[in-house]
Amino acid sequence: MRRSILIPALSLVGLFACNSSGSGDKTASTDTATAKPAAPAADTMHHHMDSTGAVAPVPDIPAGAKVFFKNLKDGATVKSPLKIEMGASGIKVDSAGMLRPGSGHHHILIDAGDSLTAGTVVPKDSTHLHFGNAQTSTEIKLTPGKHRLTLQFADGIHRSYGGKLSSSITVNVKQ
Ligand SMILES: [Cu+2]
Structure with missing residues (x-):
């Protein structure tokens, strides 16, 4: 391996x-x-090129692949900090850094829209969390009230797989 x-x-x-x-x-x-x-360099700063020197396209999504919140349902009332289990089926969860077809890593968007257009590099900030070490669970802090959470899968160089590999829920964080 x-x-x-x-x-x-x-x-x-x-x-x-x-x-x-x-x-x-x-x-x-x-x-x-x-x-x-x-070094972990090959992240967002380097383009991964094929033999012709062009940047390789976002890999195809394997048929039937999906991502989902394992432990949360849309509309759930929750407490902060909130544990989130990120599920993926039909596609491999791998670390970031290299482009490998049939794989990618999770991102969580917090009140930042439902999914990112395929090919868009996922921003890296407080509302766009990357899990580039192939993590499948995390804990996040949320203020009381309603929040929209989106799970967005992206390829090894952080380019979104689009709406097909995303899932969105609203949670209600109680005081
Ligand atoms: Cu990423």
Whole structure:
């Protein structure tokens, strides 16, 4: 398993090294210039390119895949802090950083709209939470009253899979 992740990671490092130093040599793994991009870098700042140099499109959604709030129903009355279990079926929950078809990671949008158009990079702020370590549960603090929560799945480089892989509920947080 680790191996299959490592190999594409290394080939990407080679790609970046090519751009910066012109040396895509695989023996350059001890080179400090090629070692740097191996860090969690490959996040939102780097485009993942295919062999033609174009940014790869958002991967197709596997047939029947869906995401859902496991432990919460629409309209539920809840307490803060609120534990949220994020469910996914038909698609793999994986860590962020690399584009891998058939996988992605969860995001929670708090009072920030129902879903993000497919291909849109999910913002990173207090109302758009990323779970790029493949987390499937979290705890959030909410002020009393009604809140709209959206679970939004996105690909390895944080691009939304769109409404098909999202789910929205309203919760009523009691004082
Ligand atoms: Cu993300």
